[in-house]
Each structure stands twice: as C-alpha cells, then as structure tokens.
Ligand SMILES: Nc1ncnc2c1ncn2[C@@H]1O[C@H](COP(=O)(O)OP(=O)(O)OP(=O)(O)O)[C@@H](O)[C@H]1O
C-alpha cells in the first residue's frame with residue numbers, strides 16, 4: 145500500500161477536481177443522487193452549495209470529504225485521484241487534509257470542549273501537550289477562551305458549534321467542509337460563525353465548501369453553486385459586491401431564489 | 406504502515422477511560438457481573454482443591470501406599486517374614502502390616518452372618534489404617550490374646566451380639582472356633598460393613614494353615630515413593646502394587662471432577678462476559694453518531710475496534726480484580742467456619758479451602774480474555790460502520 149503524498153500547491157491551482165462524478169443509491173429503488181458532476185475548486189476558495197432538499201448537496205459534500213465513495217467518476221484532491229483510495233488512506237486524508245462540521249456538532253459528551261478540539265490531533269498520534277496548546281489557541285480564536293473546560297452539555301448550541309469548528313480546524317486541513325453547519329442556529333450565531341470562517345479563509349487561505357439553505361449566508365461567500373436533481377444548474381461568482389452568473393446558469397428552471405442585483 | 410501499528414493507543418485509551426468513568430451504570434453492571442462470576446469461581450475452585458486434598462490425605466494417612474498380594478495362582482504369601490524384612494529395608498518405610506483374610510460364617514444364637522475375617526497385627530495395622538480410634542467399645546489390641554474378635558458395629562447389630570459374648574466362626578474346611586467379642590468399631594468411610602478383625606494366629610488356626618499371610622500393607626513417609634518401593638519388591642519376585650495402581654478410581658474421580666469444574670467455571674464466566682458484550686453492544690448503538698464523527702475526524706476502523714476491545718478487556722480485568730478480592734473474602738470466611746462431621750465420632754473439622762495465587766491469576770486473566778472475546782462482535786460492528794450513515798444516526 146502506498147501513501148498518497150500531496151504536493152505543495154500555489155493558490156491558483158485547483159485543490160478539488162470532480163470529473164463526471166455520479167452516485168447511485170441502490171436500496172430498493174435506484175436514486176441518482178449525483179449525475180455526472182464536473183467541478184473545479186481552487187485552493188483558498190470560499191464556496192457555497194445551495195439547492196432544494198434532496199438535490200444531492202450532502203451527497204456531493206460526502207464525496208469531496210472522502211466519507212463516501214462515488215459510483216463512477218473521479219475525485220482529485222491536490223491533483224491526486226482519491227476516488228478509489230483504501231479506507232485507511234481515506235481516514236488518513238480526512239484527518240490531515242479535511243475538516244468537517246455538520247448540522248449537529250457531534251461533540252463527544254464525556255470530553256471537555258478543549259479535549260474535543262484536541263481529538264483530531266490525538267487521532268493523528270500527535271503529542272498531547274502540543275495538541276492542548278493548539279486547541280487552546282483555536283478555542284480562544286472562536287471566542288470560547290472561557291469555556292474550554294466545559295463539557296458539551298454545559299454549552300449552548302452556538303457555542304458547541306463553534307467548538308466543532310475549532311475541532312475541524314485543529315489539524316490545519318486544507319479543505320473545510322460544512323453541511324448546514326448553522327442549520328440549527330439562530331441568525332446571530334450563524335452570522336458569527338460565518339464571519340469567523342470568512343476571516344480564517346482570508347487569513348490562512350483555507351478552502352471552504354459550505355452547504356446552506358440560507359441565501360443571506362450564501363451571499364457572504366465568493367462562489368455559489370446551485371444543484372438540482374444531482375446536477376449543477378447554476379454557478380455564480382462574486383465580483384466586488386455583486387454575484388455574476390456564469391454562462392451555464394439556467395435560472396429559469398426553478399424560481400428566482402438567487403437574487404441578481 | 407508500521408509506524409501506525411506501533412503507536413501508543415493514547416487516543417483509544419482516552420476514549421475508553423472516559424467511557425468507564427462517565428458511564429457509571431454500564432461500568433457498574435459489567436464490573437458486578439464479572440466480579441461475581443470470578444468470586445464464585447474462585448470460591449468453587451478453592452473448595453474443590455480443598456476437597457481434593459482432603460481425599461488425597463485419606464490416601465496418604467489412612468490407606469496403605471503399597472500392598473503386596475499373593476502371586477497369581479497362589480492363595481497365600483509364603484515365607485512372608487523375609488518379605489517383611491525386605492520391606493523394612495526400603496528407605497522411608499514407616500509401617501509394614503501383614504494380614505490374613507478369609508471368609509467366615511459367624512453364628513450367634515439364631516443369627517447367622519457371612520463376614521470378612523481379617524487376621525492382623527493390631528499395632529502395625531493401626532499405623533496404616535488409623536483404625537484404633539474408631540474402636541468405641543473395647544480395644545483393638547485385645548485381639549493379641551487370641552480367640553478374640555473386634556467387629557464392625559453394623560455386624561454386631563445384625564448378629565445382636567454385645568461385647569463379652571461369644572460368636573461361633575465356621576466355614577467349610579475350616580476349624581470352627583468360638584471368638585469373644587472384645588471390641589466394636591465404627592467403619593471408616595469407604596470400608597465394608599462386614600469386617601471382623603482377629604489376630605494372625607487366630608486366623609491361621611481357623612484356616613488350619615502354617616506361617617502364611619494373604620497380604621502385606623506398607624506405608625511410606627513420602628507417598629510419592631510408593632511406585633519405586635513397589636517396583637523394588639516386584640524385582641524381588643513379589644506382587645506389589647502402589648496406591649496409584651490400587652485405587653485408580655480415586656485418581657479418576659479427581660480428574661473427572663477437575664474437568665467438570667473447569668466446564669462449570671468457564672460457563673459461569675462466559676455468561677458474565679456476555680454481560681460485558683451486551684453492555685458494549687448497547688454502547689456502540691448509543692454512540693453510533695459519535696463513532697461516525699470520529700471516523701470523519703480520521704479515526705480508522707481499527708482504532709474504533711480497538712476502543713471497544715480495550716474497553717471490554719479493561720472492564721473484564723477490573724471486574725476480575727474486584728472479584729478476586731471478593732473471592733478471597735468468601736474463601737477466608739469459609740475457611741474460618743467449623744463444621745461437625747456427622748460420622749466418624751463427630752470430629753470438628755474446618756472446611757477444606759485452598760487459596761492458590763495461581764488459580765486467582767488464571768481465573769482473573771480468563772475473565773479478561775473472555776470479556777475481550779465477548780466485546781469482539783460489538784467492536785467489529787462499530788469498526789464496520791459507514792461514516793455517513795453513522796453520523797446521520
Ligand atoms: N443512504 C441513502 N440511501 C438511499 N438514498 C439516499 C441516501 N442518501 C441520500 N439519498 C437520496 O439521494 C438524494 C440526495 O440526497 P442528499 O442528502 O444529498 O440531499 P440534500 O441536497 O443534502 O438534501 P437536504 O437539503 O434535505 O439535506 C435524495 O433523493 C436522497 O433521498
């Protein structure tokens with residue numbers, strides 16, 4: 145078994161490349177969740193994925209996050225095809241290169257906020273003292289310097305989600321994935337977390353891919369990708385304060401959810 | 406990835422220790438099941454070992470270690486005096502008891518009983534069988550005087566005879582004799598109830614034989630020298646057998662019981678380990694989404710598996726150690742109990758309990774091992790979870 149070593153990349157290189165990516169679920173009825181998706185995401189991009197319920201947003205994110213395997217097509221991470229990587233190799237890449245935040249925080253209830261944040265570093269086999277220092281820094285930067293020794297049941301939903309964000313960032317992943325990560329939060333907490341991620345994205349050039357239903361939040365990103373029935377139907381990029389639709393955008397298909405100023 | 410396999414499982418251990426300390430109900434349940442099973446098993450084994458030693462002591466203390474019998478085809482051992490000399494010349498011999506056995510019919514008034522009449526040297530016989538202490542009325546040494554008999558209590562009851570009264574011994578080809586009952590004894594456990602003890606010369610007169618015996622029993626200082634002693638006498642042309650050859654059924658009983666006990670103990674511990682297995686199973690079910698999240702964070706299936714295997718093993722070991730302490734308390738309590746023996750003169754004895762560190766170690770480690778085995782299925786199940794499905798619960 146060989147280890148995939150990821151090369152150094154310039155900011156302009158595509159960190160994620162999806163080629164004809166399809167996913168078919170086959171329990172009982174066949175569901176074509178993703179239909180030949182082609183997508184390039186550059187390092188440092190801040191991307192929102194939007195679309196109606198059941199359109200395949202989570203499925204797409206799980207593919208990119210190496211949590212699930214495609215039925216056909218390729219996923220290239222930093223130029224390396226990882227679509228057929230072994231389970232152990234995928235686990236290693238998830239640990240090193242990817243950060244996850246889901247709608248629910250999934251913090252481990254028996255561990256404090258600090259220990260939860262340290263977890264990915266301990267999984268990587270890093271020294272506990274090193275992990276503690278790094279986790280502390282991150283908790284301070286998400287504004288939880290005072291709540292480090294609290295356990296999840298002593299934290300609010302928004303605080304827990306910020307701990308989850310810190311945990312996703314602790315190993316310095318090149319890609320951070322958020323699946324409706326503010327779905328359970330009120331507007332104020334959601335704004336806070338988005339601003340935090342946006343700030344990190346600008347400062348250390350991490351790539352963020354976030355699924356959201358909230359167009360106000362989506363418009364805080366640089367690029368909005370709209371998926372319907374497992375296909376990318378529309379792409380918009382920020383230009384200054386505005387979003388400009390790419391040529392393939394077909395807004396006639398379903399409503400005017402995306403405003404074009 | 407050799408580096409990954411040698412990694413100290415700090416992450417796995419930290420998760421395990423939190424589960425154990427924070428999930429008190431599951432921990433208490435697992436520990437109680439294993440501790441109880443280990444304590445019961447240990448007590449059982451200690452009693453069993455005690456009983457085995459007790460049985461073994463009967464061989465050592467109350468039975469001959471080597472017995473010489475007539476050669477095949479002969480009725481008697483002739484020239485037994487030189488055999489006795491040879492026997493005494495064996496190092497470690499503490500008693501040599503010649504005997505002359507025969508069947509006889511005892512008649513007292515209207516009562517007739519067939520008996521095993523045994524001519525013995527009362528002093529030497531007592532050294533081997535410790536029989537004198539069972540004689541309640543009269544005295545074993547009284548048979549020295551001749552024309553006297555010491556009989557088993559059951560026999561006396563059947564003949565309706567009392568000490569001092571005379572019984573008539575007869576048998577075809579034998580010379581009938583009147584014998585005065587000079588003692589009555591309670592048959593030790595395992596003895597037949599139709600035994601009558603007379604002197605060697607009385608037995609010879611009855612049989613109308615010369616200077617012969619039908620058996621020579623030998624006792625040694627060290628019971629394990631019996632085989633060597635028997636071999637030596639065999640080399641001299643006698644037919645000698647050691648206790649191992651004489652009482653194979655005792656050895657067999659010990660072996661069979663030992664096997665049965667191992668089965669019973671294994672069963673008890675397997676049931677207790679199932680307790681840990683089901684606690685682990687529930688834990689995996691309850692923690693499914695956390696397991697999925699750990700996988701998303703980069704935990705491999707192997708790490709997840711190790712968490713639950715380690716947890717099972719540690720719970721098993723902790724329960725085992727607690728059970729060892731509990732078992733020790735049980736054993737010490739039983740050891741301190743005095744019980745009255747119903748037979749054999751109502752002696753007071755303590756329960757034979759043997760506390761062996763070896764048994765403790767083996768049983769505790771077995772409990773831990775069985776717990777790991779019981780945790781294997783839930784651990785395997787956890788390691789095979791699909792991360793996406795697990796996270797979504
Ligand atoms: N494990 C599965 N087995 C079968 N079908 C599935 C499975 N997971 C998802 N699907 C189907 O695939 C399609 C895409 O699902 P997905 O979860 O990606 O949608 P989504 O865009 O994330 O929706 P939502 O906004 O509601 O989260 C849906 O039709 C869904 O029913």
Ligand SMILES: [Mg+2]
Nearest residue numbers: 201202203323
């Ligand atoms: Mg979804």
